[in-house]
Amino acid sequence: MSVLVIAEIDTHGLKTATRSAISAAAQLGGEVHVLLAGENIQGIALQAKEIKGLSKILVADSPEYAQGIAENLSPLVRQLAADYQTIVAAATSFGKNLLPRVAALLDVAMVSEVTQILAPRRFVRPIYAGNLNATVAAPVGQLVLTIRPTTFAPAELQGGAAEVVAVASTGDAGKARFVSRELAVSDRPELATAKVVISGGRSLGSKEAFHATLTPLAEQLGAAIGATRAAVDSGMAPNDWQVGQTGTVIAPELYIAFGVSGAAQHVGGIKDAKIIVAVNTDPDAPIFKVADYGLVADLFTVIPALQSALKG
Template sequence: MTILVIAEHDNVSIKAATLNTVAAAAMVATVLDDEIHVLVAGHEAQNAADAAAQIAGVSKVLLADAPQLEFGLAENVEATVLAIAKNYSHILVPTTAAGKNVAPRIAARLDVAQISDITSVDSADTFERPIYAGNAIATVQSSDRIKVVTVRTTAFDAVAAEGGSASIEKIDAAADSGLSQFVSRKVTKLNRPELTSAPIIVSGGRGLGSGENYTRLLEPLADKLNAALGASRAAVDAGYVPNDYQVGQTGKIVAPQLYIAVGISGAIQHLAGMKDSKVIVAINKDEEAPIFSVADYGLVGDLFTIVPELVSALDA
């Protein structure tokens, strides 16, 4: 049986989360000596299909192109997937908002158990996933004929976006389910890298004291490093920044090359969202703060002094 990855895309290009999901699929494919297919379900999405065909390790791209798939409504994507599901042993989607919307529907209709948020592939039927906010790792084995799996993208290094030469096959899209309709979309436009894909993140917590301090101290540092800006839940709840910035178990899971935590104590929910970062730098006046337990480098001191000094050092 073959492995299917449901691509996340904008009808023009493939989103980075798909590349991480293909990496997880490749581990399963290696065990089974199987192929990887990628489904692009959208409207006027030929460019996205062409991009998917270039992904390393993909042997075939399935393009379902219809107006009812333009906005990725889960009910319509689900119905399209169900029409071809019997041809696959594994169906993988990224653990993103879109993936978490469609995967449970597919699993329920197939009458199988969803395997959620995997961080490792032990074998074709055995996976690892974090539980208790990452404090324990569960090993999950499934005997279901079709395994529906969501992939924590930060746990798998992305495959190359170019170099592949997959064939593209057009398939029929399922009819509009009529269960939901797209009304509107409000997109936050940022002049800096997107949080979940940025190689460097500067993140602030309650220790900053106010939204004004967050902006005054962290934006210059992020500008110097061409970094994305993040925040702890405490900072978001206090109104320092919008919830789009939140990193953590109930926010966004990130794993950049460099994560700088400023004024963040390190609550377990926050650590669950960033502890897989390659290098973690923590700045906090409390030397007993939990953040230091995961930090590669720790600076104990007044952030109102340390952060401007860092910016000045980067100017030098």
């Protein structure tokens, strides 16, 4: 049977994490279909049909889906699920919110945060904050998966010719309503897909110091800015900057941690980075155990020196 991928979209189109989910779905065997749900999304559908590996795009174009509310989307997925052996989404905030609801509605097994597909029903996923990898076998029957997008290459944007099919809306479930959204506008890359990420911990001291210290360096490096859970909880950085298993899991080419101690959930979210650099005054900080390069020094001394060196 076919595999259904639930797409995550924004004003720019299909998110990169969804293309990673498409690549993962292709490894399961059978045709790969994508569900696009939103409002006025025909343009996105026309772009998505070119993605390599897709056979069909199901388009649910209705106001109820404009904000991606999981309470409205889950009945739609449930309605379509009968035609699919497996339902897949990326393990982003969107996917983590939606697919457990879908699995509950279908009363089927779910495997989350898949990092490797060994067979159509055998997967590898991290446990104990990423300190161990478990191989799990799913029971017979329909299956719901979230995949970690950093471990699967995004499907190519060209080379496909998927059929586009409209599907009917299931309406407003009446369980939640959209109130408002605050969007951070930045010229820097998105945290989840950035090639370079710099992050800071609570030791930066204050919200003002956090931004004043890290923002100029991020602009020089063309980097995204991340933060530890402690920094976010203390109000120094916004929630969408949180890096770790309880935030955003990343796999940049370069990750630089300033004043980050290295809590288990944070390390679990950065372990796929190609190169990890840590700067901390504590030589026993756990972050040094996973860092490729470590510097025991004051970040307020290191960052200005690094900025000066980058200027040449």
